[in-house]
Amino acid sequence: MFDVNKIRKDFPILSKTINGKPLIYFDNGATTQKPKAVIDSIVRFYSEQNANIHRGVHTLSREATILFEEARKTTAQFINASEEEIVFTAGTTDGINIVANGLNLPAGSEIIITEMEHHSNILPWQLWCERNNGKLKVLPINDDGTLQINKLEQLISPSTKIISVAYVSNTLGVINAVDEIIKVAKFNNIPVLIDGAQAVPHMKVDVKDLGADFFVFSGHKMYAPTGVGVLWMDKKWLPKLQLSKAGGGTIKTVSFERTEYAEGTLRFEPGTPNIEAVIGLAAAIKYVNTIGIENISKHEHTLLKYATEKLNEMPEVEIYANHLDKAAVISFNVKGAHPFDVGTLLDKYGIAVRTGHHCTQPLMKHFNIPGTVRASFAMYNTLEEVNEFTEALQKSIKMLS
Ligand SMILES: Cc1ncc(COP(=O)(O)O)c(C=O)c1O
Numbered sequence: 001m002f003d004v005n006k007i008r009k010d011f012p013i014l015s016k017t018i019n020g021k022p023l024i025y026f027d028n029g030a031t032t033q034k035p036k037a038v039i040d041s042i043v044r045f046y047s048e049q050n051a052n053i054h055r056g057v058h059t060l061s062r063e064a065t066i067l068f069e070e071a072r073k074t075t076a077q078f079i080n081a082s083e084e085e086i087v088f089t090a091g092t093t094d095g096i097n098i099v100a101n102g103l104n105l106p107a108g109s110e111i112i113i114t115e116m117e118h119h120s121n122i123l124p125w126q127l128w129c130e131r132n133n134g135k136l137k138v139l140p141i142n143d144d145g146t147l148q149i150n151k152l153e154q155l156i157s158p159s160t161k162i163i164s165v166a167y168v169s170n171t172l173g174v175i176n177a178v179d180e181i182i183k184v185a186k187f188n189n190i191p192v193l194i195d196g197a198q199a200v201p202h203m204k205v206d207v208k209d210l211g212a213d214f215f216v217f218s219g220h221k222m223y224a225p226t227g228v229g230v231l232w233m234d235k236k237w238l239p240k241l242q243l244s245k246a247g248g249g250t251i252k253t254v255s256f257e258r259t260e261y262a263e264g265t266l267r268f269e270p271g272t273p274n275i276e277a278v279i280g281l282a283a284a285i286k287y288v289n290t291i292g293i294e295n296i297s298k299h300e301h302t303l304l305k306y307a308t309e310k311l312n313e314m315p316e317v318e319i320y321a322n323h324l325d326k327a328a329v330i331s332f333n334v335k336g337a338h339p340f341d342v343g344t345l346l347d348k349y350g351i352a353v354r355t356g357h358h359c360t361q362p363l364m365k366h367f368n369i370p371g372t373v374r375a376s377f378a379m380y381n382t383l384e385e386v387n388e389f390t391e392a393l394q395k396s397i398k399m400l401s
Contacts, residue, residue, distance in 0.1 A: 002295040008380050010035040010287075021350030024385045029170050029198060029329055029376030030354050031220045034284070038224060041283035042276045052272055054249060068275055071282035078285045079215065080206040081232050087268040088278050091229035092197040093120040095216030096164070098231055098268060099193055100124035101244035107132045109161040112190075114139040114147055114176070115366055116169045119359040121195045125164060135159070141366060145172040145321030152184050163192045167199035171358040171374065172321035173304075173329025175203075182211050191237075197221055201378070202300060202327040204293050207232050219277060223378075224284035228277035231268070238264055247271045296379045300328035303377045303386060310390040316397050320367060328377035331358075334393075337400045339371045345399060346373075349392035 008014050011033045016023045025033060045067070051060035053068045069083075076083040089095045101124070105111075111125045115138050122136075129136050137155045140148045152163075163185050168175050178194055185192045191213035199205055201222040207215050214237070219228040233241065243250070243261065247270030252260040261267045288296065305324055311317045311332060319332045334342050343355035356371040357364045364371060375389065 002291065002299055004299065004380065004382055007291065010037065011380050012036060012039070014380060018350040019348050024351040024388055026375040026377065026381065026389065027352045027354045028201070028378035029221070029374060031226065032201065032223050032378050033380070034223055034225065035287050037287045038280045038283045042225065042280050045276045045279050053275055064275060067279050071278045074282040074285050075230055079200070079232060080208050082235070084264055085232050085235055085238070087231040087233070087265045088273055089229040089231050090227055090274070091218040091220070092195060092216045095229055095231035096121055096193065096195065097124045098244055099214050099241065100128050102241040103162060104242045105132070105134070105161045108134060108159060110135045110137055110157055110159040112137045112139060112155050112160060112163040114165050115141045116145070116172065116174065116360060116363045117166055118170050118195065118197070119361070121164055121166060122362070144323060145169065145174040147176055149177055149180055152181060156188050156190065160188070160190050163190055164195065166195040168202065168327045170198045170329070171331050171360045171363055171372065173326040174321050175326055178210065178212070186211070198327060203297055213237060219281040219284065222284060223287060224281040225277040227274045228281050243267060245270050291379060299379060300377050303381055303383065304328040304330065306383055307375065307386045307390070310386065314394070314397070320372060329374060331372040331374045333369060333372055334397055334400065339373045341400060342373045342396055345396035346392055349388070351389055351392055
């Protein structure tokens with residue numbers, strides 16, 4: 001049974017006080033807190049198992065390698081992939097860059113993204129376009145934050161070589177109809193990259209079911225350490241995607257004349273990886289599996305519904321994408337107040353929310369605003385915390401008016 005009070009005890013940081021008040025952490029879209037199981041896995045690694053992986057014959061190296069490769073299996077199962085398709089990266093941004101630089105697209109190619117993308121899913125493509133005379137095409141959104149999917153076909157041309165879209169918007173929480181996008185893309189023979197950074201913490205993801213070509217996410221947004229992420233790619237891409245980074249561990253043989261690279265995912269993991277973070281990622285996945293992603297989703301949705309209802313009762317508050325068919329993220333503004341001021345006042349009450357453009361400046365431009373206040377929930381947040389938050393917000397609004 002889902003027991004939020006029991007879950008909270010697994011997260012040491014939640015007993016911290018901020019400005020004399022219990023911490024209320026609603027900045028989960030930026031990064032989540034870590035359960036003891038994850039923290040312990042890192043301490044255990046350095047206390048008992050630390051060695052470099054893959055090429056050592058000594059016991060410790062073999063043990064560390066086994067742990068690392070077991071983490072690959074755990075990660076693969078988590079998104080219903082095969083372990084041969086899992087590349088460990090430094091995070092979502094790294095994964096997108098590896099794909100953008102590895103596709104070897106012909107000069108002049110067109111790339112389709114959407115108006116709500118995180119900068120990490122804009123800039124790698126934009127850079128590629130700048131250097132290769134390419135063109136970035138943007139699928140617009142409606143004012144409720146949903147994509148204008150009916151316009152996708154119009155954007156596609158014979159030069160379209162990839163569509164790269166977020167599964168869930170980090171700023172709005174809107175869940176995109178990626179299945180429809182993938183269907184249109186497949187019909188037109190265009191590969192698709194799904195930025196799953198904000199999807200995996202909140203909902204079940206099955207990459208086989210989705211049928212995209214690439215799926216990327218970060219560990220730290222789903223209770224794992226920073227500095228680790230995953231690039232899943234359909235098997236057919238493994239021999240095709242060119243290397244943009246090379247180094248130790250990626251090869252079969254090296255001579256000054258010619259290098260033969262390893263096959264499979266290892267060729268995308270040059271140098272010593274972030275071993276402890278990969279092990280921490282596996283611990284986080286096991287922890288999430290114990291709680292159950294469906295239970296997490298349900299709980300977060302209850303928080304979303306309750307918080308949305310309470311905020312909608314405040315005439316001074318304007319919510320963007322004001323509906324409940326989304327992940328547990330609420331972006332809003334207090335009319336006449338700058339989001340930074342709202343965030344700073346909330347911090348006085350121990351409440352951590354994110355303020356600003358959330359690395360989605362083009363989306364801010366759509367709404368013609370400098371930024372928003374974003375409350376994003378995780379499995380350990382409670383209805384009581386939502387009450388505290390809305391009370392603190394009421395008081396802040398009074399102070400600002
Ligand atoms: C939708 C989305 N894409 C990409 C990123 C970048 O993730 P990272 O900084 O972990 O590489 C984020 C982070 O906020 C995100 O929310």
